[in-house]
Amino acid sequence: MRQVLDELQRRRARAEAGGGEQRIAAQHARGKLTARERIDLLLDEGSFEEFDMLVEHRSTAFGMDKTKIPGDGVVTGWGTINGRTVFVFSKDFTVFGGSLSEAHAGKITKVQDLALKMRAPIIGLYDAGGARIQEGVAALGGYAEVFRRNVEASGVIPQISVIMGPCAGGDVYSPAMTDFIVMVRDTSYMFVTGPDVVKTVTNETVTAEELGGARIHTTKSSIADVAFDNDLEALLQVRRLVDFLPANNTDGPPQWPSFDDVARGTASLETLVPENPNKPYDIKEAIEKIVDEGDIFEIQGAFAKNIVTAFARIDGRTIGVVANQPMVLAGVLDSDASRKAARFVRFCDAFEIPILTFVDVPGFLPGTAQEQGGLIKHGAKLLFAYAQCTVPLVTIITRKAFGGAYDVMASKHIGADVNYAWPTAQIAVMGAKGAVEIIFRKDVGDADKITELTRDYEARFLSPFVAAERGYVDEVIMPRDTRRLVARTLAMLRAKKSERPWRKHDNIPL
Numbered sequence: 001m002r003q004v005l006d007e008l009q010r011r012r013a014r015a016e017a018g019g020g021e022q023r024i025a026a027q028h029a030r031g032k033l034t035a036r037e038r039i040d041l042l043l044d045e046g047s048f049e050e051f052d053m054l055v056e057h058r059s060t061a062f063g064m065d066k067t068k069i070p071g072d073g074v075v076t077g078w079g080t081i082n083g084r085t086v087f088v089f090s091k092d093f094t095v096f097g098g099s100l101s102e103a104h105a106g107k108i109t110k111v112q113d114l115a116l117k118m119r120a121p122i123i124g125l126y127d128a129g130g131a132r133i134q135e136g137v138a139a140l141g142g143y144a145e146v147f148r149r150n151v152e153a154s155g156v157i158p159q160i161s162v163i164m165g166p167c168a169g170g171d172v173y174s175p176a177m178t179d180f181i182v183m184v185r186d187t188s189y190m191f192v193t194g195p196d197v198v199k200t201v202t203n204e205t206v207t208a209e210e211l212g213g214a215r216i217h218t219t220k221s222s223i224a225d226v227a228f229d230n231d232l233e234a235l236l237q238v239r240r241l242v243d244f245l246p247a248n249n250t251d252g253p254p255q256w257p258s259f260d261d262v263a264r265g266t267a268s269l270e271t272l273v274p275e276n277p278n279k280p281y282d283i284k285e286a287i288e289k290i291v292d293e294g295d296i297f298e299i300q301g302a303f304a305k306n307i308v309t310a311f312a313r314i315d316g317r318t319i320g321v322v323a324n325q326p327m328v329l330a331g332v333l334d335s336d337a338s339r340k341a342a343r344f345v346r347f348c349d350a351f352e353i354p355i356l357t358f359v360d361v362p363g364f365l366p367g368t369a370q371e372q373g374g375l376i377k378h379g380a381k382l383l384f385a386y387a388q389c390t391v392p393l394v395t396i397i398t399r400k401a402f403g404g405a406y407d408v409m410a411s412k413h414i415g416a417d418v419n420y421a422w423p424t425a426q427i428a429v430m431g432a433k434g435a436v437e438i439i440f441r442k443d444v445g446d447a448d449k450i451t452e453l454t455r456d457y458e459a460r461f462l463s464p465f466v467a468a469e470r471g472y473v474d475e476v477i478m479p480r481d482t483r484r485l486v487a488r489t490l491a492m493l494r495a496k497k498s499e500r501p502w503r504k505h506d507n508i509p510l
C-alpha cells in the first residue's frame, strides 16, 4: 500500500508540474497564469475535483514516445461557482503548447458528456495551438469529437470559452461554436492560421495582435464578446457572467437575493429624453436605473455600439436587455447591430431568459455599403430572432420607433407580450420631414407649405397616441413607473406558455 501511495504521489506531482519550472516561468513572464492557477481563480475555493490527471498520449512518432507528461496538456474536472456546479477544462500551454492529442481530446469529451448529462455549464480555458501536429489524423478526429459535442450541447447548457493565450486551429473553432468568448488583452490571440503561415501563403506581414488580438475580435470581427486586462480580471468576470446564466435550457434563470426595491420609482428618467428629437442621450442610463442595483453585464459592448445587449436582473432574476443606443449613429439598425442583437436574442430565448427591449430607432441605415453588405439578410436575422421567441418579451419605446425598425424591435405584431411607450415616444413610418418630402414631393419648393405639413405630420404621428389608440402599445406610461411596471409585468409573464408547430429546425437567414 505504501508503495502504491508513494507512486500515486509521484505521478500526481509529475502531472502538477506540467511542462516544468522553466516553461511555467516563461508562462508567468508573459503575464499569464498556469492552467491550474486559472482553475483555482475561476472556481469557488477548494471546490475543484479533477479527472484524468494521469492520462498520457499514446503517440510514438517523432520521438513522442519519450516525451509523456501525465495530464497531457489539459486539466479537466468540475467544481462550483458561487455554489452552482460547472464543468471545466483548462489547456496547459506548458505541455506541448496545450495542443490536442487523441488522449487529450478524450479528457475534454468526457467533461463535455458529463456537463450535458448533468445539464450544467461548461467553461473552457484556452491557451493552445490546436491539433497536435505529431499525431496527425488522430488529433483531427479528436477535435471533431469535441466539435460535435459543442453542437450537441448548444442551446442546452451554456458553453463559455476564455481565450488566454495564442490559440489556433481547433482551439478557435471549438470556441466559435460556444455561446460566449472572453479574451485577455495583449496575451491572447485567435486565428485559424498564425502570422508565420500567413507570411508563407500570402506573403503578408502581420503581427499576432493585428491578426487576432482582443481589440480586433471585440471591435471588428465580433468573434469575441468581451475582453479584460489580465487573467485574474477575466476569470472573475466569467464568474460574474455565470451568475447571470441559467444552468441549462429548462431550469430558468437563477434567483439571487435582491436588496433593490422592485417598486422603487425611476423619476429621474423623466428628464432623460431631450426635447430636441435629434439630440442623443445614453440609453444605458435608463437601463442602469431600471434594473437591480444598476448591475449589468454587457455582451459585445465594443462592437456595433448603436445597440446595447446586456444581462441584468429584475427582482433578483436574470433578464436580457436589448436597447438601441441613441449616442451612436442615432441608434440606427445596421448589419452589425442586427447580427449582434439577433445572436443575443436567440441565446436568451434558448435559455428561457425574458427579454426587455428599449426602442429608440430612426430606422435601418441607408446606403450602398449596407445594402451591398447584406443589410436585408442581417436585418432579417433580428426580425426572425424576435419573432421566434417564446420567452416573455417586454418592450419600452422611449422615443423613435420608425419604419421597419419599429416592427423589428420586439413590436406587438411580431410577438412581444407587453409593449409600453413613454410619453416621448414617436411611432411612425419615418421622421416627419422625410415623410412630408416624399408624400408632397411637388411642394418641396414651397418652404412654408412644407413646414406646415411637417407640423401636421408631427402632430398626427410623432406621438405614442396613434399606436395606443390601436392597441399597438398596451399603455403609455410615466418613465418614473418603469421599474415597477417591468417587474410586475415580468412576474405576470413568468407563466407564459407559447407553443410552436413541430419542425426539425427553422431556417434563419444566415
Ligand code: HXC
Pocket: 095, 096, 097, 098, 099, 100, 128, 129, 130, 131, 132, 133, 134, 140, 143, 166, 167, 168, 169, 170, 171, 173, 193, 194
Ligand atoms: C504540437 C505544438 C503545437 C501543435 C505549439 N506547439 N503548437 N506542438 N502541436 N499544434 C508547441 C511548440 O512546438 C512549442 O514546443 C510549444 O508548443 C510552444 O509553442 P511556440 O510556437 O514556441 O509558442 P508561440 O511562439 O507563443 O506560438 C504559439 C502558436 C504557435 C501561435 C500557437 O505555436 C503555432 O502557430 N502553432 C501551430 C498552430 C497550428 O497550426 N495548429 C494546427 C491547427 S490544425 P517547444 O517544445 O518548442 O516549447 C487544427 C485542426 C482543427 O487545429 C481543425 C479546425 C477545423
